[in-house]
Amino acid sequence: xxxxxxxxxxxxxxxxxxxxxxxxxxxxxxxxxxxxxxxxxxxxxxxxxxxxxxxxxxxxxxxxxxxxxxxxxxxxxxxxxxxxxxxxxxxxxxxxxxxxxxxxxxxxxxxxxxxxxxxxxxxxxxxxxxxxxxxxxxxxxxxxxxxxxxxxxxxxxxxxxxxxxxxxxxxxxxxxxxxxxxxxxxxxxxxxxxxxxxxxxxxxxxxxxxxxxxxxxxxxxxxxxxxxxxxxxxxxxxxxxxxxxxxxxxxxxxxxxxxxxxxxxxxxxxxxxxxxxxxxxxxxxxxxxxxxxxxxxxxxxxxxxxxxxxxxxxxxxxxxxxxxxxxxxxxxxxxxxxxxxxxxxxxxxxxxxxxxxxxxxxxxxxxxxxxxxxxxxxxxxxxxxxxx
Numbered sequence: 549x550x551x552x553x554x555x556x557x558x559x560x561x562x563x564x565x566x567x568x569x570x571x572x573x574x575x576x577x578x579x580x581x582x583x584x585x586x587x588x589x590x591x592x593x594x595x596x597x598x599x600x601x602x603x604x605x606x607x608x609x610x611x612x613x614x615x616x617x618x619x620x621x622x623x624x625x626x627x628x629x630x631x632x633x634x635x636x637x638x639x640x641x642x643x644x645x646x647x648x649x650x651x652x653x654x655x656x657x658x659x660x661x662x663x664x665x666x667x668x669x670x671x672x673x674x675x676x677x678x679x680x681x682x683x684x685x686x687x688x689x690x691x692x693x694x695x696x697x698x699x700x701x702x703x704x705x706x707x708x709x710x711x712x713x714x715x716x717x718x719x720x721x722x723x724x725x726x727x728x729x730x731x732x733x734x735x736x737x738x739x740x741x742x743x744x745x746x747x748x749x750x751x752x753x754x755x756x757x758x759x760x761x762x763x764x765x766x767x768x769x770x771x772x773x774x775x776x777x778x779x780x781x782x783x784x785x786x787x788x789x790x791x792x793x794x795x796x797x798x799x800x801x802x803x804x805x806x807x808x809x810x811x812x813x814x815x816x817x818x819x820x821x822x823x824x825x826x827x828x829x830x831x832x833x834x835x836x837x838x839x840x841x842x843x844x845x846x847x848x849x850x851x852x853x854x855x856x857x858x859x860x861x862x863x864x865x866x867x868x869x870x871x872x873x874x875x876x877x878x879x880x881x882x883x884x885x886x887x888x889x890x891x892x893x894x895x896x897x898x899x900x901x902x903x904x905x906x907x908x909x910x911x912x913x914x915x916x917x918x919x920x921x922x923x924x925x926x927x928x929x930x931x932x933x934x935x936x
Contacts, residue, residue: 564841
């Protein structure tokens with residue numbers, strides 16, 4: 549099989565799946581993208597686009613639409629621990645301001661571009677089942693309002709996030725559908741809503757640490773403030789589980805968060821999702837099925853590099869599929885080279901962030917050494933030569 553010429557099916561129309569579809573279609577591949585939802589739609593996300601994404605947007609042909617979609621240019625990020633000195637990361641640490649833009653707007657722009665370059669996009673498509681032969685995925689049955697359609701392909705990409713809908717469909721063909729990982733007690737719950745009347749200075753992103761978690765706020769288009777926060781599961785249970793209780797008893801324990809958010813009002817229903825952890829996952833399942841974006845790795849949200857990881861990993865996979873030799877091996881090598889250091893640094897920062905004393909110590913140390921804070925922030929980003 550010539551991997552550079554075969555048909556590609558991508559499951560998931562978020563930034564990883566849509567950007568990969570654009571890259572592959574622009575290179576002449578026959579690409580079909582299936583997405584469970586219909587766009588535009590909200591997505592639980594910090595909605596912070598770091599400036600390293602802009603080079604990728606230019607490559608994808610969407611830079612101008614992204615910058616003109618009404619988002620907020622973010623010139624500084626402030627970290628507020630429960631106690632200790634506030635840490636400020638100026639925009640100059642990454643070369644230019646970041647962008648606050650809703651996933652509703654960003655994902656729609658990417659999906660429209662995918663259609664424009666020839667990708668067949670099927671929205672409202674749920675994966676019903678999969679077909680495998682000799683341990684390799686061969687086709688999926690997709691259920692839509694028009695019925696069920698079988699789609700065969702040579703390469704399959706799971707870009708459905710941590711849920712890995714395509715991987716699970718493939719695993720069911722291998723007879724291990726009943727195998728579920730044991731639930732861990734240290735899982736997390738993430739919450740997100742757009743707010744009105746929050747106290748937030750223009751051009752600023754704030755990160756608030758509180759007992760059992762942390763959260764971030766920044767403005768997006770239309771003047772709304774996106775509030776996305778992450779809490780350990782046991783902490784959510786300890787206060788009763790309702791988002792109102794989590795806000796009052798946990799988030800607002802941080803005085804800066806309380807001052808910024810106590811008078812705010814949600815303009816949408818709060819979104820919530822639970823998950824088990826962070827870090828690397830499997831990059832491939834056999835020679836035909838690959839993962840990308842959050843399905844491949846889930847990086848800590850407070851680094852502000854989740855969107856970048858999604859889009860950058862699509863570039864790495866596109867390069868791997870175009871390379872001579874074994875695409876699975878090339879992908880593993882390129883992925884490790886590009887992301888291993890970042891994921892390791894972020895794991896260290898996460899461990900500190902969820903320990904109050906450690907977070908206080910780090911904030912005091914970095915608060916007095918702004919250049920050290922900027923240098924640490926850059927360690928969560930690609931090296932300049934590998935940014936695109």
